[in-house]
Amino acid sequence: MKITVLVDNYITKRDFIAEHGFSLLIETDDKKILFDTGQGYALKNNLDVLKINPHGIDFIVLSHGHDDHTGGLKFFIEEKVFPRITAHPDVVLPKYKVESGKKENIGLKYSLGVFHPEFFKGPRALDEKIVFSGEVPKVNQWELEETKYFREVNEQLEKDPFTDDVSLFVTTDKGLVVLTGCAHSGIINIIQYGLEVTHSDHLRGIIGGMHLKNASQKRIEKTVSILKELNPEFITVSHCTGLEAGVVFKNVLKDKVIFTSVGMWFSI
Numbered sequence: 001m002k003i004t005v006l007v008d009n010y011i012t013k014r015d016f017i018a019e020h021g022f023s024l025l026i027e028t029d030d031k032k033i034l035f036d037t038g039q040g041y042a043l044k045n046n047l048d049v050l051k052i053n054p055h056g057i058d059f060i061v062l063s064h065g066h067d068d069h070t071g072g073l074k075f076f077i078e079e080k081v082f083p084r085i086t087a088h089p090d091v092v093l094p095k096y097k098v099e100s101g102k103k104e105n106i107g108l109k110y111s112l113g114v115f116h117p118e119f120f121k122g123p124r125a126l127d128e129k130i131v132f133s134g135e136v137p138k139v140n141q142w143e144l145e146e147t148k149y150f151r152e153v154n155e156q157l158e159k160d161p162f163t164d165d166v167s168l169f170v171t172t173d174k175g176l177v178v179l180t181g182c183a184h185s186g187i188i189n190i191i192q193y194g195l196e197v198t199h200s201d202h203l204r205g206i207i208g209g210m211h212l213k214n215a216s217q218k219r220i221e222k223t224v225s226i227l228k229e230l231n232p233e234f235i236t237v238s239h240c241t242g243l244e245a246g247v248v249f250k251n252v253l254k255d256k257v258i259f260t261s262v263g264m265w266f267s268i
């Protein structure tokens with residue numbers, strides 16, 4: 001299986017475009033799956049540079065409703081290419097960021113109807129080796145520090161419980177590989193759930209954002225010490241993990257830590 005970073009906050013090669021967003025292309029023997037679509041400025045350009053035909057994409061999985069993961073759907077609508085979408089049903093709820101009294105709409109901006117979405121609340125096998133997580137149980141409360149994210153339910157604003165935050169669990173011969181969007185459920189919660197759902201006894205790697213940009217030092221240190229114990233082969237620093245957390249990861253986990261940028265790919 002080949003996993004390519006299509007959209008990320010970082011670029012290190014010519015011609016690609018970086019943005020605050022994330023998207024991965026997963027290529028199996030017979031399928032091309034897009035995991036998230038970025039914010040919408042970079043996807044078309046980066047697909048062109050990598051010579052990937054959007055018509056060849058079998059389906060799209062949305063990690064959650066935030067616009068830095070769903071904004072790239074605009075490109076598919078403009079191209080009139082509508083791969084089926086798989087997501088948690090709460091992906092469509094209005095989402096806001098409230099900071100210093102300012103309310104910013106950061107939710108899904110496009111209607112999903114044309115993509116004939118399939119919504120699942122719980123785990124679901126998408127392929128022989130790929131499991132859609134569904135809602136991740138928020139077991140470790142220490143991972144849920146964030147308070148600026150809200151959602152709207154029946155015209156009421158409430159703290160976003162991130163029911164729609166899903167990951168992909170890929171089983172390989174060498175253990176579980178977890179693909180995350182923003183990991184709003186908490187990266188340790190996600191890993192623990194992934195090991196349980198796939199009956200895996202070893203975490204092989206993580207590719208994706210961990211949303212530790214504004215995390216406390218205490219939380220970053222606790223996260224890295226658990227990751228060290230889990231002893232994976234690789235961990236990426238991508239999208240919203242933040243460079244501060246990335247530096248802590250690098251110092252502790254050394255060569256296991258990979259800073260991603262657009263165009264980088266993994267063979268798993």
Ligand SMILES: [Fe+2]
Nearest residue numbers: 068181182240
């Ligand atoms: Fe994000």
Ligand SMILES: [Fe+2]
Nearest residue numbers: 064066182184
């Ligand atoms: Fe997010």
